[in-house]
Amino acid sequence: MPNATAEQALTTPEALRPWIAGVRTVSVTDPPVEAFVHLPDAVTKVVLRVGPDGHRDVLAVGPRVRAGYYERKAHVSCVELHLAPGTARPLLGVPAADLVGRVVPLDELPGRTAHRLAREVRWLDPREAVPHLAEALPELLSAATDPARTALLRAGVDALSVHTNRAPAQVRDVARELAVSERQLRNLFTEGVGVSPKHYARINRVRTVIDRATTAPWSELAATTGYYDQSHMTTDFRTLMGVPPRSYFTGRLPSSMPCQAGPRA
Structure with missing residues (x-):
């Protein structure tokens, strides 16, 4: 059909x-x-x-x-x-x-x-x-709009996102790079994105796994998207998607x- x-x-x-x-x-x-x-x-x-x-x-x-x-x-x-x-x-x-x-x-x-x-x-x-x-x-x-505040937020979003040539940075490193505290970074994300920097990064990683699932083995995909290992990726995926990656990609959905x-x- x-x-x-x-x-x-x-x-x-x-x-x-x-x-x-x-x-x-x-x-x-x-x-x-x-x-x-x-x-x-x-x-x-x-x-x-x-x-x-x-x-x-x-x-x-x-x-x-x-x-x-x-x-x-x-x-x-x-x-x-x-x-x-x-x-x-x-x-x-x-x-x-x-x-x-x-x-x-x-x-x-x-x-x-x-x-x-x-x-x-x-x-x-x-x-x-x-x-x-x-x-x-x-x-x-x-x-x-507040151009300076917006630019700071968008720099944080970019740093915590997966890119073709690099994995996302850690929240503490992003805060240090932007010369703000982790609390200030959380406040920026809560107001301007809606979720914490950590949860933004989790969502971005899982969506990247979905986009790239047919292009690389699971272990390689986990490494390039910023996970500690394949087990970490599977746990994050199950938490956000309700099922582990293999179930999702074989149609065994909730x-x-x-x-x-x-x-x-």
Whole structure:
């Protein structure tokens, strides 16, 4: 059976890159059979969702600290804006930590910018949302960010992420390199990312394992993603994904739950 879910990463316009880390479209067109996996994700998103009845929601979707397995719903299309680290409070009016594990209508958040953003995009064709925001969003946010604090946070995120040529650094080393205490680094991450530096690094490593699982043996993959050994990788993977790596990649997944359609479920 063909995959009923189409996902596509779009080019982020240059004007949006200080605030938007990525843009993705997701469309489910047929009643699918397989479960939909929400991977752990240390990213806050703004989502324009169009349901099968044409109803539109503009939602803030917070970071997910563990994977979820859900039954898919048909005839839903979404545009997801992945917010860059440090963007949640100026755009949405709340720190990223307040949104962890939550799906909230944008116009229920306290930020005036969030309310205006909801009005700006709600009735757009999903394909028009990104170019429209490339014109509207810089004006909304240019005066609302703290460049020095944001730059510090993003340097920490980069240092704790897996790269092709290096494993992530340790939290204590990142704090020392950025000339802040570990407590200050935790506060930066809690507000601007939503999770602690340690949990961010765990999520990033597990997602990298998923992306690279077909390219290297388990032991080599564990070493290049910053684990002490393969056993450490398996433990982390099971904690965040609910099953060990071999079970996940052979389709032996936890039972799926009904998909909750955010505030309209």
